[in-house]
Amino acid sequence: DYPKWPSLARESILNVPMDLRSVRLSIDGKVIDYGAEIDSVVITGxxxxxxxxxxxxxxxxxxxxxxxxxxxxxxxxxxxxxxxxVIAISYSGNTAETIMSANEALSRGYPVIGITTGGKLSAVLSGKGVPVVLIPKASAPRYGLPALLYPALIILERFGIASVTNELESGITGIENALKHVDDAVNLARQLVDSIPVVWVTESRRGVGIRFKNDLNENAKYYSVISVVPEGAHNDIAAVITKQGCLKHVAIMGPSDYEGLYEEVLIDVISSFGARPIIVKLEGKTPLETEIYGVTYLGIVTLALAELLGVEPVSTEPIDRLKNLLN
Ligand code: F6R
Known part of the structure; x- marks a missing residue:
């Protein structure tokens, strides 16, 4: 799926209906006006x-x-x-938590927009006239990321929450650049064999760290922990004193801004206690490019790790079993 991400991102921009702000619904006697002023965006999924x-x-x-x-x-x-x-995102449309949250939002009279390939979420929302962005299928939800992310970006633009249009293309550049670094990704994966990765990431790149952890879990069937700094520099860092042999530290570094400087200090300190952190530099000229470069590159690392471990990356049986029981 990864080589298809650039075109998937481009096509996904077109999936968002134009006239979202003019939607007005009456659900259970409550009028829901999508043109009214909003004071937060809730992303549920x-x-x-x-x-x-x-x-x-x-x-x-x-x-x-x-x-x-x-x-x-x-x-x-x-x-x-x-x-x-409320933006309710469920690739399958059959995730109980997301469907319940979307229903609760509507019963409270909040405007909701769904992003999904179909499933119950699409049926429930469309049945009530709620706008749904229908996206194409991938091999599994995580492999369809651009189809989930790009419509959400467009929704932020349409509702005047953030000006994203100028950065959309740079996000695609981030994917393309990451795809050029497959050899580095395989190298990094090799260093992670037989370890529990400890992922150090700054607060403003927390999502990249979470996605890496999730991809390690789902693609490589690997445990991993994430430490978000500065906070993690006030607790997790104390554990570096104990040499738990199975841990491997991975520091995700953004372009050098003040958070980058903070992370350099962090790396100095953990190194002085004998940790040998692997440093992953995020590349990008815009925040979106850097973010997407990070998730794409680290995703490829986890696929390479799965291959090295002889693990089948796509299926996630325990997740499926839990979801079936909840449905
Ligand atoms: C990722 C994956 C899971 C699902 C999660 C929610 O590839 O399989 O993390 O994304 O179980 O399911 P959806 O995305 O269908 O709402």
Missing amino acids: MGGSGVVGDLLSDLCWFWDCRVPIIVSKNMRLPRRLSRPL
Whole structure:
């Protein structure tokens, strides 16, 4: 799927209906007006779909986002919402938590937009006249990331939350650049064999770290922990003293800004305690390019690791079993 990501991203921009702000619905006697002022965006979804919320929330450390983005990975929504726009993302459309959250949003009278390949989410939302962005299928949800992320970016633009149009193409450049680094990715994967990766990442790249952890879990069937700094520099870092042989430190570094400088200090300190961190430099001229470069490159690392371990990367049986029980 990865080589298809550039075209998938481009096509996905076109999947978003033009006239979202003119939607007005009456559901259970409540009028839901998509043109009304909103004061937050809630992104609800799980796993490979929910990570879109993490990535957008990272980008809002760099962009002038007009309202806060709240990432909700739960079967219900936070109580204290006033006038949110809810984006419910489920690749399959059959994730119980996301369907419950979308239903709760509608029963509270909030505007909801679905992003999905179909499933129950599409049926429930379309049946009520709620806008749904239908996206094409991939081998598994995580392999369809651009089809989930790009429509969400366009929705932010259409609702005047962030100006993203100028950066969309750079995100695709980020994918293309990552695809040129497959050999480096295989090298990094080799260093991760027989380890539990500890992923160090700064707050504004938390989504890249989460996605890497998730891809390690799902593609390579590997445990991994993530430490988000500065916070992790006030607790996780203390554990570096104990030499737990199976740990391998991976530091994800953004372009050198003040967070990059912070991470250099962190690397100095953990190295002085004998850790030998592997440094992954994120490349990119814009925040979106850097973010997408990171998730694409690290995703390829996890696929290479799966291959080295002789693990089948696509299927995730324990997840499927749990989801079937919840449905
Ligand atoms: C990723 C993956 C899972 C799902 C998660 C939610 O490839 O398989 O992380 O993304 O179980 O399912 P969807 O995305 O269908 O809502």
